[in-house]
Amino acid sequence: MGTLYPPVEPYETGMLDVGDGNFVYWEVCGNPAGKPALVVHGGPGSGCGPGARRCFDPERYRVVLFDQRGCGRSTPHAADPATDLRHNTTRHLVADMERLREHLGIGRWLLYGGSWGSTLILAYAEAHPERVTQIVVPAVTTTRRSEIDWLYRGVGRFFPEQWERFLAGAGTPPDGDVVAAYAALTNHPEAAVRERATADWCAWEDAVLSGETGNASRPYGDRPPAARTALVRIAAHYFAHGAWLEEGALLRDAGRLAGIPGVLIHGRLDLGGPLRTAWELARAWPDAELTVVEDAGHLGTDATAAHVLAALDRFAAH
Helix, strand or coil, rough: CCCCCCCCCCCCCEEEECCCEEEEEEEEECCCCCCCEECCCCCCCCCCCHHHHHHHHCCEEEEEEECCCCCCCCCCCCCCCCCCCCCHHHHHHHHHHHHHHHHCCCCCCCEEECHHHHCCCCCCCHCCHEEEEEEECCCCCCCCCHHHHHHHHHHHHHHHHHHHHHHHCCCCCCCHHHHHHHHHHHCCCHHHHHHHHHHHHHHHHHHHHCCCCCCCCCCCCCCCCCHHHHHHHHHHHHHCHHHCCCCCCCHHCCHHHHHHHHEEEEEEECCCCCHHHHHHHHHCCCEEEEEEEECCCCCCCCCHHHHHHHHHHHCCCC
């Protein structure tokens, strides 16, 4: 098993003006002369955390982390109902990443991130393949509408009681657009309505992950109130719009990644994001290798972390 590197603190931080009144928080840690790498967090809307820094050898990597628009330390924050999300789309986030690269004077960088982060990584890399050295993804998603429908409807067959509560919270019939209903509720003028929708969404997400957590923790519900509110509001906003991606476009255009080495690591027991998507991406991307972790789900295990560390250590030399 791989061992995480010791905790490190950033040697540089800043707030990048990305336009539309948005400022994106960024930080850099590790070796200023090291191999550039960008951590792309999930959610969408979860913000970056210090744990991701420990996946990289601080002697060999120059690690950049950032909070995507509206979350973490970026401003304005989506927890504020007055924050307009019209300028918070996948296209905007890809442009933010490119602006951050230019701001930091980086020519090319490795991209690392899972879940929603993998969708954003693929969107960026397919738009700017010449800027990417390698890609490492634990928990592959492409945020197709079919994947969204599975997470917020299909997987309910495994959690019928929790699914009925989630559906009731949306106030929609079984064939209605549950995600769009929650997106509307998170923007409701009454605070109590927004808070109830946020709690119901988190309860559903935690139910899907309960087989991995054993209900000992609630990865969504245990977040601080403002972070939880921003996460749900941004996620519902993105998923209600299919992340503004043509259905299947990231898989269709995976040929643009030719020449970029990739490591895909996915748990066979991932209920929220079934293995099929990772399998399809590995087949469409000629330079990607897929590792299936037999006993892992969406959150990953020690074995998942070991594969991530091995890939990042291997790429550090390139």
